[in-house]
Amino acid sequence: MHIYDYIIIGSGLTGLTIAKKINQFTENILVLEAQDFSGGNNRPVQFNNQTINSGLRFFPATDAAKKSIAFLEELLGSTVFAGTAENNIETYEASGFKKFVGFGEKSPEFYEQLSYFLGNEESVLEQTPYQWTQQLADSLQSKIQMKSIVTRFGFEALDSETPRLTHVTVNGTKPVYAHNFIFAGPIKDLGLLIPDDVLNIRAKAKLKKATAWQGVGVDLFHTATIEKTNQFLLNGTTDDDIGPCIGRFLKPIETNDGVVTGQISQWMSFIDSESAEDTENIGLVLKKIKRQIKRAFPEVGDSIKKERISVSPVLSGADLKLSANGTLPKVPNLWIASSQANSYQNLLGSLMQAQFVLSSLGFAPTLEADITVEAPKANLEAEA
Numbered sequence: 001m002h003i004y005d006y007i008i009i010g011s012g013l014t015g016l017t018i019a020k021k022i023n024q025f026t027e028n029i030l031v032l033e034a035q036d037f038s039g040g041n042n043r044p045v046q047f048n049n050q051t052i053n054s055g056l057r058f059f060p061a062t063d064a065a066k067k068s069i070a071f072l073e074e075l076l077g078s079t080v081f082a083g084t085a086e087n088n089i090e091t092y093e094a095s096g097f098k099k100f101v102g103f104g105e106k107s108p109e110f111y112e113q114l115s116y117f118l119g120n121e122e123s124v125l126e127q128t129p130y131q132w133t134q135q136l137a138d139s140l141q142s143k144i145q146m147k148s149i150v151t152r153f154g155f156e157a158l159d160s161e162t163p164r165l166t167h168v169t170v171n172g173t174k175p176v177y178a179h180n181f182i183f184a185g186p187i188k189d190l191g192l193l194i195p196d197d198v199l200n201i202r203a204k205a206k207l208k209k210a211t212a213w214q215g216v217g218v219d220l221f222h223t224a225t226i227e228k229t230n231q232f233l234l235n236g237t238t239d240d241d242i243g244p245c246i247g248r249f250l251k252p253i254e255t256n257d258g259v260v261t262g263q264i265s266q267w268m269s270f271i272d273s274e275s276a277e278d279t280e281n282i283g284l285v286l287k288k289i290k291r292q293i294k295r296a297f298p299e300v301g302d303s304i305k306k307e308r309i310s311v312s313p314v315l316s317g318a319d320l321k322l323s324a325n326g327t328l329p330k331v332p333n334l335w336i337a338s339s340q341a342n343s344y345q346n347l348l349g350s351l352m353q354a355q356f357v358l359s360s361l362g363f364a365p366t367l368e369a370d371i372t373v374e375a376p377k378a379n380l381e382a383e384a
């Protein structure tokens with residue numbers, strides 16, 4: 001029976017960043033990936049015969065963001081950061097477009113999710129986040145095993161005070177053994193993967209109930225084009241609690257002869273995962289996004305030819321208490337690396353949580369104090 005030093009579950013940005021760094025110290029690691037591709041959420045999509053990012057792929061230009069990019073560049077051995085650009089967000093009001101300066105007293109409930117996109121500056125990236133993941137995957141010395149869904153964590157001495165995590169079950173049947181495990185999949189899934197003796201029913205119920213936000217994305221192809229490249233925050237046509245949406249226009253599409261045939265724009269809003277269970281509510285969010293676009297850009301709203309809708313898995317809000325070093329309480333050899341365990345539940349959170357886990361394992365320097373301050377570990381309190 002082979003025993004790996006580390007099994008990493010999930011080959012999204014988080015899992016691959018961790019795998020690549022640990023690989024510098026040992027090749028005896030295995031990455032398990034449920035899909036038949038690596039890259040997770042970052043994988044581009046096909047829409048209207050174009051390859052586009054899934055979602056906005058916005059990356060801020062804060063100090064924490066720049067430091068995380070520097071960490072990634074060192075791992076990749078190539079340049080990612082190409083400078084910064086002003087994130088000049090505009091909003092639409094009855095009087096026309098104006099610079100977005102805040103929500104005043106009426107912040108949307110998902111303000112925390114949205115605020116990430118609202119900073120003054122954004123990073124200009126030489127490579128897309130998907131390209132980061134593919135470079136990380138291609139340069140790994142160890143195996144990524146595709147189509148391998150981890151369906152259970154396997155313990156020895158489950159009845160004792162100190163149950164020992166020894167293996168994971170893959171695709172419901174095959175046990176794979178390791179000394180250490182790093183989970184970089186959706187945090188909510190831990191409720192299904194961990195036996196009740198280790199993660200009790202109360203903790204599981206909390207995991208299930210915690211308010212968690214899902215992204216609702218809409219990609220539109222329209223024949224009317226808008227020449228602005230900044231982000232737009234469209235805020236409400238009716239006084240309901242569905243909230244604003246954020247989006248931007250991509251480069252107009254041209255034929256080989258330079259004739260513009262139209263343009264794709266990408267928009268997103270959020271919905272709490274409990275209401276998202278009712279598809280009618282997702283329908284309402286979509287309807288509102290389109291209504292807001294039509295109000296701000298009537299020519300776009302009137303010339304939509306195709307649309308693509310995506311509802312993301314839970315992006316945030318999993319209220320799970322972890323030990324101070326990022327392991328699951330009672331399971332000292334299981335690190336939780338999911339970006340949802342970080343206070344940034346996005347690309348930046350992926351890189352920061354990866355660094356946090358790597359430093360806790362001794363493979364990377366401890367995060368500098370100012371970074372730790374920028375990412376309060378709301379979900380990483382030590383178990384009392």
Ligand SMILES: Cc1cc2nc3c(=O)[nH]c(=O)nc-3n(C[C@H](O)[C@H](O)[C@H](O)COP(=O)(O)OP(=O)(O)OC[C@H]3O[C@@H](n4cnc5c(N)ncnc54)[C@H](O)[C@@H]3O)c2cc1C
Nearest residue numbers: 010012013014034040041055056057058150185312346347
């Ligand atoms: C539509 C959309 C738009 C977004 N826009 C932005 C943006 O503009 N800016 C930004 O910063 N962030 C954005 N995000 C968030 C960002 O994409 C994610 O935070 C980031 O990709 C998370 O990376 P990850 O590696 O933690 O997770 P993922 O990319 O989800 O990767 C997890 C991987 O684990 C695998 N996996 C899961 N469970 C198992 C299992 N049981 N066994 C084996 N494998 C498993 C999955 O198949 C997947 O490959 C967006 C997300 C979405 C969905």
